[in-house]
């Protein structure tokens with residue numbers, strides 16, 4: 001059974017005024033997040049990502065459908081029971097949401113105090129967590145003296161204090177610079193790998209998904225329009241919105257303007273070749289072109305490493321007589337996916 005299981009979930013916010021219209025923020029969503037997953041949820045602003053997360057930690061209640069978290073159906077639970085469910089879920093935020101009146105130690109200890117954990121046990125737990133996030137020597141520092149990356153590490157330690165099975169990260173690196181983002185993502189990877197905690201990451205940044213997620217769901221207008229292992233979604237995006245997201249970090253096919261500019265600089269016929277893993281080595285494809293008296297130049301694209309696997313969509317400019325180029329394309333077309341770009 002999945003750790004988070006959503007079936008036919010919808011969330012409708014009623015109209016704010018008599019003339020207003022209701023908003024269907026989540027529209028008939030099914031989602032399984034397996035224990036141990038790092039699951040990315042991407043979408044543009046207003047797609048419904050935050051609402052989805054708030055349904056999982058029961059800060060919002062679903063209008064219809066079923067939501068199970070760690071085997072417990074949470075729709076229809078009373079507040080007291082919901083509090084117990086929330087105790088199994090950690091959360092980190094874009095703006096960190098730390099208590100400024102407390103030190104690093106005080107912030108991490110806070111959820112333990114709320115849960116009624118004794119002082120000695122809490123002390124041991126906080127020390128262990130600060131060690132884990134690399135902030136042991138900052139225990140007595142107030143949080144406004146910390147950098148953004150350090151603040152988020154405190155946020156992560158605080159979220160882990162209650163030993164959750166599930167960690168929800170809502171745009172947790174969007175306020176950080178690229179280097180600090182990588183540092184925080186590295187920590188989240190350790191939270192998953194070393195502590196076995198399942199993570200749902202909400203983001204509009206594909207770099208974050210590429211860097212840490214195993215699976216990804218793409219949301220648009222309250223629906224999940226595409227989902228799957230990160231490698232599959234990145235290498236063969238199906239929906240227009242997914243292609244737009246993937247193209248923010250991966251040079252796939254040149255768009256019309258780029259193609260025109262490339263044609264002006266490179267004579268020859270353009271072909272896009274899709275390489276997946278090492279199933280067909282690039283060297284074999286290039287050797288085939290040479291054998292057929294076709295010369296080539298790489299004009300667009302490159303190889304990508306996603307989740308330890310490689311793929312690339314390379315656009316080549318091919319030069320040779322038309323019959324030679326046709327014969328070469330027929331020969332390599334039986335081994336790799338090719339598409340002529342005009």
Ligand SMILES: Nc1ncnc2c1ncn2[C@@H]1O[C@H](COP(=O)(O)OP(=O)(O)OP(=O)(O)O)[C@@H](O)[C@H]1O
Nearest residue numbers: 013023024025043044045046047048049050051052
């Ligand atoms: N409490 C609310 N009352 C009314 N409408 C809401 C409420 N919360 C969210 N919405 C609406 O639901 C839709 C989805 O919003 P949501 O915040 O979940 O999207 P998002 O993908 O997280 O966007 P962002 O990245 O901007 O936070 C939007 O149209 C939003 O205006």
